[in-house]
Amino acid sequence: MLIQQLQEQLKQACFEDFDAFSNAVLQHDKQDSLQTVLACGLRCSNLSQAFALAYRCALQALVPALKQDQWASMCVTEREGNHPKQIKTQLNKQGCVSGEKSFVTMAGLSEQLLVICKQGEQGGQPILKAVLVNADQPGVTVTLMPAMNMLSEIPHGVLSLEDAQGEVLNGDGHSDYSRVFRVLEDTHILLAASCLILNQAYRFKLSGVMQRALGLVSFLLSLKLQPCNWLSVQLAAGFDQFSELCEMFEPFLGQCGAEFEARWYKDKKIFSLASGARQARTDKALAELLNR
Template sequence: MDSLLDFLLTEPAATAPLDDIAAAWIRHQVAANRFERPVDAAIAAGFGADRLGFAFLSGYQEALRTLIPDLPDDELVAMCATEEGGGHPSAIRTTLTECDGVWLVNGTKSFATIGLLAQRLVVIASVGTGSDGRNRLRATTVDAKETGVRVTDQPALSFAPEISHASVLLTEVPVRVLPGDGYSDYLKPFRTIEDIHVLAATLGWLVRVARVSGWPQTSRQRLLTAIAAVRGLDIDAPSSPGVHIALGGTFELFGEVLAELVPLWESVDPETRQRWARDRPLLAAASRSRDQRLAAAWRSVLPEADRPE
């Protein structure tokens, strides 16, 4: 098995352009097959990407495999949680019901990343309201080719337009119900797991840019330091306050490194530099939710007298 850090420093950095998600996914699988841990696979596949959007794809796919380890290695997978009312558990109206021993989902998901190309869907659905008045959720997996699944592509976003998004209509679709609670065991931890793996893949991609563009050794060293910080997070405990706090510190380090790299982008080829300027907002897309989780983590570990008002 390769040493990941050595791989990043010695693997050939020149890469042929990628035409679309299908080509990016093939390259992802080649890199991912060299590493066992999903976070390492995300970093290595991010290194092989030719743009930030395809590095995001690698992080997203490996995050789903950390959440659900038995997902097929060769299938593109989409998380389907967000609905018209948003992604909060109370907003989920898609239903999961049992009929003659078969579990069926019905509902509409409004925003599924790579939904049109996904071969398997992870669908969060409600089994009704509990005695406490809260929406009770379960996680399910669905073959995207099942009768009753209708996926509609949505207009591209202004950043990372190569990464498509879709709405998904599910009508009496048979599913596999996953063990555990749909919110606490899947939806909630996935947000943190996704942050970790997307950051990891982004850093892998930046190492490739640094090497191709001849950035100073000190810059490459800083990027590897940030990668070491990401790899050191306790991914097996994504709901832990400590993980959220350490992740917050890792994002601070990442921000410092990005600031240091600003003048070096002038040495990058124009196409890559222009894509970076266009796609960088992708990295801030979940920042508000991440900041809220960080604040909640600090509140949970600080004595009441020391908590900010």
């Protein structure tokens, strides 16, 4: 079944630009988020598209009630950082949110904002909640940042909130949302990037690369998205396989075109930037599993 599905999807043309990509992603049923990444990831033209796809689908897996035809953003990071004790954005008793998020991915495009905010303290520890905020309302201001030197098609910005009304979601804002999201995001990004390589290997008849990419895609599709700790450990093995896949693929980048090659090396830096935090999540997950 998977092979037949892959054969059909690999025959489709890659997205011509970000608008065509965006329309396809937002129109796709994201109830099975990994299948959406597979279907759209095999048509991505670059890592910017693959990352945006993975980011949106990871959010759908985290909050299934999100409107599927709209972009969404996870809003955690503030000027002091993203640790629970560094979150200053406040949620009042009326369900209104005030504060500032200093780095929001897909800013300006997202109509749904998942904001992690503080609702007091208990025992010296912050009580964090996740609040779903509609971007198109009074009290919500997005200021776009200059484009980054990687993933240049993905906008980022600063989010300012002043008594913005939102829907308070059940659960803890950190353990049930921001922490889980990072693992889901890693899973979906790894799959999307592997699909991008698989597409290029198919187009340019790189049989060895295609075989290795197909194996990694199959492994990632077999993962269960919960519980978080087991998934973190499995992902560590997946990223090791992805590194090996990149080493096999990169000598052939010249066949994929000068533009693709240049963008690949520029955008691939995102994996190195996130490696430290990813390793910390893996170490913590292993410690919790072994000290059960």
